[in-house]
Amino acid sequence: MKVAIIYAHPEQRSLNGSLLKFMVERLERAGHAVQVSNLYAMNWKVALDTGDFPNRPPELQFDPMGESRQALQDGVQSPDIAAEQEKLLWADAVILQFPLWWFSMPAILKGWVERVYAYGFAYGRGEHSDRHWGDRYGQGLMAGKRAMLVVTAGGWATHYEPRGVNGPIEDLLFPIHHGILYYPGFQVLPPFVTYRIGRGQVDETKYSKIVEDLGKRIDDLWTTKPIPFRPQNAGDYEIPALTLRDELAPGEAGLAVHVNMADTSGG
Amino acid sequence: MKVAIIYAHPEQRSLNGSLLKFMVERLERAGHAVQVSNLYAMNWKVALDTGDFPNRPPELQFDPMGESRQALQDGVQSPDIAAEQEKLLWADAVILQFPLWWFSMPAILKGWVERVYAYGFAYGRGEHSDRHWGDRYGQGLMAGKRAMLVVTAGGWATHYEPRGVNGPIEDLLFPIHHGILYYPGFQVLPPFVTYRIGRGQVDETKYSKIVEDLGKRIDDLWTTKPIPFRPQNAGDYEIPALTLRDELAPGEAGLAVHVNMADTSGG
Numbered sequence: 001m002k003v004a005i006i007y008a009h010p011e012q013r014s015l016n017g018s019l020l021k022f023m024v025e026r027l028e029r030a031g032h033a034v035q036v037s038n039l040y041a042m043n044w045k046v047a048l049d050t051g052d053f054p055n056r057p058p059e060l061q062f063d064p065m066g067e068s069r070q071a072l073q074d075g076v077q078s079p080d081i082a083a084e085q086e087k088l089l090w091a092d093a094v095i096l097q098f099p100l101w102w103f104s105m106p107a108i109l110k111g112w113v114e115r116v117y118a119y120g121f122a123y124g125r126g127e128h129s130d131r132h133w134g135d136r137y138g139q140g141l142m143a144g145k146r147a148m149l150v151v152t153a154g155g156w157a158t159h160y161e162p163r164g165v166n167g168p169i170e171d172l173l174f175p176i177h178h179g180i181l182y183y184p185g186f187q188v189l190p191p192f193v194t195y196r197i198g199r200g201q202v203d204e205t206k207y208s209k210i211v212e213d214l215g216k217r218i219d220d221l222w223t224t225k226p227i228p229f230r231p232q233n234a235g236d237y238e239i240p241a242l243t244l245r246d247e248l249a250p251g252e253a254g255l256a257v258h259v260n261m262a263d264t265s266g267g
Numbered sequence: 268m269k270v271a272i273i274y275a276h277p278e279q280r281s282l283n284g285s286l287l288k289f290m291v292e293r294l295e296r297a298g299h300a301v302q303v304s305n306l307y308a309m310n311w312k313v314a315l316d317t318g319d320f321p322n323r324p325p326e327l328q329f330d331p332m333g334e335s336r337q338a339l340q341d342g343v344q345s346p347d348i349a350a351e352q353e354k355l356l357w358a359d360a361v362i363l364q365f366p367l368w369w370f371s372m373p374a375i376l377k378g379w380v381e382r383v384y385a386y387g388f389a390y391g392r393g394e395h396s397d398r399h400w401g402d403r404y405g406q407g408l409m410a411g412k413r414a415m416l417v418v419t420a421g422g423w424a425t426h427y428e429p430r431g432v433n434g435p436i437e438d439l440l441f442p443i444h445h446g447i448l449y450y451p452g453f454q455v456l457p458p459f460v461t462y463r464i465g466r467g468q469v470d471e472t473k474y475s476k477i478v479e480d481l482g483k484r485i486d487d488l489w490t491t492k493p494i495p496f497r498p499q500n501a502g503d504y505e506i507p508a509l510t511l512r513d514e515l516a517p518g519e520a521g522l523a524v525h526v527n528m529a530d531t532s533g534g
Contacts, residue, residue: 010331040314047277061281102446106314106381163519165525171521175370179369241423258434
């Protein structure tokens with residue numbers, strides 16, 4: 001199988017750097033093909049701006065959505081953007097690896113999403129009618145592919161528990177899992193999160209345990225049950241309001257209602 | 268009073284550009300002093316990296332936390348970072364204005380947070396003991412200041428309702444409200460969010476309504492009741508586990524438990 005790893009840490013001689021190397025070796029030893037986008041090492045251009053569209057008339061009012069659609073259609077996207085889209089189309093599974101900075105992905109990775117996720121590629125696909133509201137949330141160009149986050153956090157695991165002060169980790173990651181990965185069609189696996197990784201806090205014993213656990217997740221990449229997010233266009237939501245139908249998770253609200261706890265199909 | 272607006276939209280001739288101009292005029296007419304950080308126009312450096320620390324030995328393993336602490340202590344921070352910190356210290360209220368891109372802030376603004384929020388400035392302050400776990404979540408250098416998000420979203424309001432497919436807007440914004448603003452001590456006001464702002468969807472009537480509503484929020488900046496997040500070190504959380512005490516919101520979990528619904532003190 002083919003795996004793309006998008007890696008966003010500024011220092012290769014770090015825990016994240018070691019885990020990246022470990023994953024690549026583990027995957028290649030199992031016969032998989034791997035491509036890594038090492039965003040810092042590539043000096044990835046972060047901000048989505050007019051510089052992404054070299055053919056645009058400079059006096060035109062900048063329309064990120066319309067211009068990204070046009071550039072994709074015309075085949076005149078910035079080469080760094082097109083190359084990343086090719087990796088996503090090539091891959092059977094995509095891993096986003098990053099340190100949790102301020103409870104989200106680092107800016108350099110967010111900028112990768114904003115620039116690579118062009119209109120017509122990751123959004124703005126499919127009809128919008130009273131029966132279907134775009135090919136998204138379970139449908140889209142990434143349908144059939146798997147995605148997983150590999151994340152390190154400085155705080156303690158208890159701080160990210162269901163009643164922990166930072167908020168539950170699954171809720172903090174929801175905008176990424178659901179809004180960035182499930183949106184264009186990925187099946188999203190439960191994340192691999194390592195806590196309390198500050199300097200001096202990861203000794204040899206702890207590191208061995210981390211790679212043992214991560215190794216299992218890598219081995220099980222093709223069999224792990226995805227998070228059973230609810231597809232948007234299959235009947236669970238009113239269209240076009242896109243609110244969950246009253247009879248599903250009745251009386252409940254919040255992020256958790258978008259996970260179908262009754263789904264035991266294996267995704 | 269003094270207001271800093273951190274603005275992250277690439278095009279000034281946009282709805283966001285108009286709303287920025289409107290807010291500045293409204294505030295100045297009321298006698299307030301305003302400073303705007305127009306991140307795209309400033310060509311803000313986005314990625315936190317070794318380039319932020321010109322005095323560092325190049326062969327050293329990069330430690331973002333330790334190096335930002337040292338640079339702050341020694342007064343040798345990158346001048347663009349120090350200038351933004353000065354604005355935050357100067358301001359009585361801070362407004363972050365941005366379009367919601369992929370359910371979060373644009374990368375350029377996330378990079379502003381990562382670089383300006385140095386160790387010792389926005390985190391890593393105060394003692395860590397079994398009674399106090401750092402000056403954070405209600406304490407910190409920004410205590411006594413107010414903060415508010417001004418956000419535009421392409422989707423419909425119903426898509427962001429409590430049972431909307433995108434997730435409730437307050438949950439999507441929690442990592443910013445709680446994790447980025449409340450963390451260093453800001454009192455966080457309810458956000459001002461405008462929906463369905465795509466091209467051709469904001470006519471004169473809708474625009475008039477938007478600025479009328481925004482005008483009220485600007486006029487009420489000093490009197491609006493903040494979101495009553497629970498302070499970390501005042502008894503609501505076990506320390507150092509930092510889980511909410513069993514008798515508070517008993518049996519509940521998720522992001523909402525960190526808002527004290529019983530707090531009617533006005534913040």
